Amino acid sequence: MPIVRPTCSICGKQSLTIKKYVNHCRSHIHDRNSRFPCCVPTCIRTCYTYKGLTSHIAREHNDYFTTYRPNQLQANEYRNVGITVRCTLEFCQRKCSDLKELLAHSKEHLTGGLRVSCPFSQCDKLFNKKSSFSSHISRCHKNYCVQDVNPLYIIDQNIIVGPEVGVLQHDHAGAQDPQQQDLHDDQNTFDNEDWSSDDNDTDEPGIAQYTKYIAIFLLKLQAKYMIPDSTIQVIIYKSKLHQNGTDQDLVEDIAKGVANLGCSISPKSDLINTDREQYPESGTLGSHYLRQKYYQEKMKFVSPVEIVLQEKTKTTKKHCCHYVPILETLKVMCEDKSFQSHTQQTDYGYNEFRDVQDGKAFKDNPFYSANPDALQIILFQDAFELVNPLGSSRNKHKVVGVYLTLGNIDPRCRSQIDSIQLVMLCKEKYLKNKAQIITGPANIVGEYRTPQSYKRAIQELQDNDAQKGENCDGIKVDSLFNSLSHFHVANPGLPPCLGHDLFEGIVDFDMALFIGYFVDKKWFTLELLNQNLQRFPFRGNDAANRPATAVSKVKLGGQAVQNWWFLRFFPFMVYGLIPNTEDCVWQLVLKLKDIVEFVVSTNLQPSQVAYLEVLIHEYIADRKALFPQPLRPKHHF
Structure with a gap:
């Protein structure tokens, strides 16, 4: 009879006992994006932290240690790293890494008004309401295991079935393996404080x-x-x-x-x-x-390289920036086991927009069409103030950072700090003086910028022998990125920044205009608005991003996420003060809020994208008609 041995899903190391498995997981506490699956057979829970794993085993499997006997395990029991499942709706077919994710995904369908079925075998119930579905799972399938999942949902299951992958076998004569006795030694109690490291269970001295x-x-x-x-x-x-x-x-x-x-x-x-x-x-x-x-x-260390932008003279200091070689960084990332375990396929077959791979710009790129497994390098930059307490826009010691992440990483992990790599650091004033301007991510008013129009503008600049600072259709110089074989900044290759262009650009200044309108109408005062903002009962994550409380008629003055939160909760803070909810400016506020909700959504249907385009055109037209202030360049993004 085969015996299932607890196996680490990160490094593949097998442990003789569950206690030793938990001790071994402690060695991966600091690994990036690490996950800790429960090793108790038939349990498919995966914990995000080591503390969560210890708490789960102590809480859910305390009795298991007094009844666990490896020789009683059946050959068809699954190892509990989890199973890959999919949504069975024909238009969706989304892949999920475990059953918990599938249940959460099914609730999203119910919220959207769709009908879903129970994913467990011998249960053919259908549900139209999220609350009914959650109650059914809690009442009827609370202690579910892998074997209970309907095979129609299962794509792949991680099962250990042979000695070559870590299963101990008894011979037919009933001979006892010399390590068999150790499998259940010291399992009568389970105490977190007793989990000391075993010298024989580590790979290093x-x-x-x-x-x-x-x-x-x-x-x-x-x-x-x-x-x-x-x-x-x-x-x-x-x-x-x-x-x-x-x-x-x-x-x-x-x-x-x-x-x-x-x-x-x-x-x-x-x-x-x-x-x-x-x-x-x-x-x-x-x-x-x-x-x-x-x-x-x-450790895996990539040494930065100093690049001199201007040599030191008698009157000037040396100007330099520091560059971390991208190729060496990519090599280190690809060797990292956590990166290998969190890469994703480029095409899930969704009929909706969930990630950059679902867009036309990516799908029409000839390089990625011919090389679907190629690394998808995403570069972005931002400036930050080091020592000035007055804010990041005072430009005293402002530094520009260029960062890198990969589109191959699962979106849930891509924006985490551990998945973002530094590429370059340089003082902003050095970069403005020496670095080439990168242009191309925007629309020209009345015309969408294309590689052809971009090339015509560059040619016109060259023909007219343009001086430094002059531009043609907003373009000053040709971008160095255009020298790449399969990339052009106007293809589009440089998307707008959600934080800078939307929240710190449009929302910041347009909401100030709207608030000024309401104040002039004497619906409320700035003092009353700031008081309501201070008293508003933000909770949880909302409290961590509480909007700035110095709102004026010029700008909101907050950071990107603070301005986003301000727009989200603004209708709740002032709704009782609005005497006419049919007012055109109040409707414009609600329209801007709808646009932001669509833009920050995790997934959009093609019909919703079309509706978003209509909303944006209506918003721009109403904004021009209601306020004399000219549109900002960010409005045209």
Whole structure:
């Protein structure tokens, strides 16, 4: 009878017991985009954090450790990494990584007014309401397992069925495997505090493994949580003092216990190695220099290259930028197991727009049509202020950052910080003086910019021997990106930025115009609006992005997400103050809100895209008719 062995879905390592499997998962705590599937047979739960895994096993499978006997497992039981399932609606056919995602997707269909069926075998119920569907799953299929899923929904199932993939086999004579006894040793209790590492269950020596964990932790403090290096040094020093004191107390406790048994130990230091110099907080990671050296030698490090833009002279400083080689970065990313596990197919066959791969610009690209598995490099840039507390637009020490991510990464992970790689850093004033202007992502008023019109504008500039700063149809120079074989900035290749163009461009200034109109009509005052904004009961994630409270008739003054939140909740904050809800400007506010809701939607049907185009044309026309202020260039994007 085959025995299922818990196997890590990240590195493939097999463990003899569930306890050892959980201990091993601890080594992937700092891995990017890591997921921790429950290893109890018939359980298909996948946890997003290590703490979630330990809590799930302790809460859901506590009794399992007193009844678990590997030789009682059946050959047809699935390993619980999960199954790939799909939506059975003919027009959808969406693939889901697990059953939980399928259930959430089915609820989206119910919200949209569609009818869905129960995805479990021997259950043919149909549902029209989301609440009925959720109640049915909770009442009738609360303790579902993989075997309960209707085969019509299953695309692929991860099953371990042979010894070559980690299954222990008994011979027909009933001989006991020498490791069989270890499979259920120490399983009568389950205590999170008792999960100590097993030397035989790690791939590296104890000190090396411990040093790696500490190094990743310190690097995350410095790079992700922006903890100053001086503070990290204090943390290391205090940890060293605490560990030394703990070692001494441990020696004394063991010596007392041995003495109570009638034995003696001399010297006491033989009980434990109290020389901490081999440990990272004393040696390998003991200083900033040693930590940087360890990061470069032991981790996947891509060294930045300094590019000199202007040499130092008697009157000017040296101007430079720092570039992280893209090819080396891509090589490191492709070698990362977390990247390999989160890549996606470029075409799911959806009849809707969910990602960049669903758009015409991508599908008509000859390179990606001929090479569907090629890396989809997405570059973007943003400027930020380093030390000025007055805001990012004061331009004192403003730095431009260029970043990279890949369209091959699952959209749910693509925008996470761990999936975004740095390409270049440069002071904005250096970049304006030396870097070439990249133009092409916009519409010309009255004409959509195409590669042909772009080329005509460049030719006209050359024929007229244009001086620096002059433009033709908004184009000043030819973009270097146009030298690429399968790319052109007006193809379109440079999409508008949602944050800058929509929320900090259109929403920021148009909402200020609308508020000024309402104030002039004496429907409310700016003071009353700001008071309502301060008192509004934001909750959860909404509270973290609370809009700015210095709204004026000129601009909202908030960051992109704050302006988005302001537009979302503005109708609720002032609805009782609007005496005429049929007012043309109030309707314009609601129309802008509808446009934003469509733009930020995770998926759109082709009919909704057509309706969005109509909404945008109506909004632009009404905006021009109602307000004398000219349209901003961002309106034409």
